[in-house]
Amino acid sequence: KNEVEQSPQNLTAQEGEFITINCSYSVGISALHWLQQHPGGGIVSLFMLSSGKKKHGRLIATINIQEKHSSLHITASHPRDSAVYICAVAANNDMRFGAGTRLTVKP
Amino acid sequence: KAGVTQTPRYLIKTRGQQVTLSCSPISGHRSVSWYQQTPGQGLQFLFEYFSETQRNKGNFPGRFSGRQFSNSRSEMNVSTLELGDSALYLCASSFRDYPYEQYFGPGTRLTVT
Numbered sequence: 001k002n003e004v005e006q007s008p009q010n011l012t013a014q015e016g017e018f019i020t021i022n023c024s025y026s027v028g029i030s031a032l033h034w035l036q037q038h039p040g041g042g043i044v045s046l047f048m049l050s051s052g053k054k055k056h057g058r059l060i061a062t063i064n065i066q067e068k069h070s071s072l073h074i075t076a077s078h079p080r081d082s083a084v085y086i087c088a089v090a091a092n093n094d095m096r097f098g099a100g101t102r103l104t105v106k107p
Numbered sequence: 108k109a110g111v112t113q114t115p116r117y118l119i120k121t122r123g124q125q126v127t128l129s130c131s132p133i134s135g136h137r138s139v140s141w142y143q144q145t146p147g148q149g150l151q152f153l154f155e156y157f158s159e160t161q162r163n164k165g166n167f168p169g170r171f172s173g174r175q176f177s178n179s180r181s182e183m184n185v186s187t188l189e190l191g192d193s194a195l196y197l198c199a200s201s202f203r204d205y206p207y208e209q210y211f212g213p214g215t216r217l218t219v220t
Contacts, residue, residue, distance in 0.1 A: 033208075033209070035211075041144075041195050041197075041213065041214045041216070042211070042213055042214070043197060043199075043211040043214075044211065045199075045208055045209055045210065045211065048207070048208045086150065088150070093162070093163040094152045094155075094163050094164075094165050095140070095142075095152040096152070097149055097150040097151070097152075098149075099149050100149065
């Protein structure tokens, strides 16, 4: 079993829909990252969380340390949000990654 | 500020050769981390350098090595290349050491034939 599990693996949505991507982990962590990767490989760090909730524009990330679970929400989704979203945890002085969620937003 | 740069962007090597990849962090950033991304294994942590010292290392064989210079630029080296080393190699820099927010470079796509 992977230490970082993401769901769903693939997600297709219509423009304007509210989207949730989930991440569960099984190790003790010092922080959790949400990353966005567009075709071509470039990665952008969206959030780094160690507790609570963060919001940036239409993106919201939450983490529940006791339940070892984080969610990434996208409100009013747009085709430009189409990308792979990756959850990563900082644990034991290294980074462990989820397999990613491929999001496609259709106009 | 200029972003993280990586050179070369694309590289084709033959099995058994060695390769050196370079990463220039954002000005003022002292931490550089390296990652390997493959379709089968996804993203995996290679190592992290902070102020010229390797602070953390992932579970990779000794053929993978790196260093960081006094200007924070970093290089990673892979010796005796294997087909399985074909991957996208990403570096990321941050102002402080692990686990602070990281800024990723565009990656170097290495193909081993």
